[in-house]
Amino acid sequence: MKKTIVLAAFLLAGIASCTSQSADKKTETNTSPTTQAAAFQDLTVAEFKQKMTETGVVVLDVRTPEEIAGGKVEGATELDFRSPGFAAQLDKLDKSKTYLVYCRSGNRSGKACQLMTEKGFTKLYNLAGGYTAWTKE
DSSP states (O other): OHHHHHHHHHHHHHHHHHHHHHHHHHHHHHHHHHHHHTTEEEEOHHHHHHHHTSTTEEEEEOSOHHHHTTOOOTTOEEOOTTSTTHHHHHTTSOTTSEEEEEOSSSHHHHHHHHHHHHTTOOOEEEETTHHHHHHHO
């Protein structure tokens, strides 16, 4: 009888431990993508231009030098997303500022915004459609 009680107690403790770990993992998995998804906002060209008029805004062009040679948004800071030192260059930026980020199509700039979010930047905006959309306006 004693052996049965000890065995039952051991099994219950193991089940409780597994359930607790599973719940922790589920919570962690469910909150992470939501937090990251809300970290930056896509803007239309008109919204992007409006945001550029605000004080303390930095326009960040994350295209390659070859792409930039074909034109860019006036006053934009150039920081090549594809360069090996891109992440290290982000670390030098002021995290308290607002960043308007763009690339050719909006894809790399979205990835740049995601990386910036992971590095602690909180005021990030991505140009939907990128420089291609900008030149069509």
